[in-house]
Amino acid sequence: MLRKLVFWLILVPLAIVIVMFAVANREIVTVSFDPFNASAPAASISVPLFVLIFVLVILGVIIGGVAAWLRQSGYRRVARRHDADVAALRREIETLNAKLEAGFDPPAPEATARLAYRPPAHG
Template sequence: MIRFLKGLILLPIAIVVVLLAVANRQPVMLSFDPFTDGTPAFSMQLPLYALIFAAVALGVVVGGVGSWLGQGDTRRDRRAKGRELHRLRNETERLRQTAAATGPATGRTALPAPVSRA
């Protein structure tokens, strides 16, 4: 079912991308020199669709890096909570073993066994 839905979404996108590439295959001058009008020093000829695809790819990369950097606090908090959870589980196990070793002679009952979350 998921494969069908992927095809249903990706096929029209692929068709649009191919049509864009075919319609915009004429070469354009990409210039990195804003001060020279005639023949700029830093320029290249490439198809317009290649320029569009490169701009989209660059946008995806920059957006992904920005998103990753923006989530740094969340990742740091999650690591800290994971360490705290690990410490608390170890402490619970240590207390469970101590309670089992002392036995019911102290009037305490043993802690229940941990629940498996598989």
């Protein structure tokens, strides 16, 4: 239900705007990669303006995603460490539960430390 709502309210109007943008910007532009010779560049390409803009937007999204991914490496490292700790604790719990089910015998009373309770002194 929510996906259909998002599709019809956001994606369809966005697609219409993109198509309108592409139709309005069909002019051919020359992109030059030669900063020294503007009249006859050694490396240039002629593309419609909307293609150039779409390619640059896609490159920007990719570069931004890579930068965010690199910035979050510390958080991912900590998350992996916590996952390993949780897995170790779960294994320990399973081991202790298995011992309990197998009939764990508590140590003899002589072997346990005795605690002495001293009442508080009334002063």
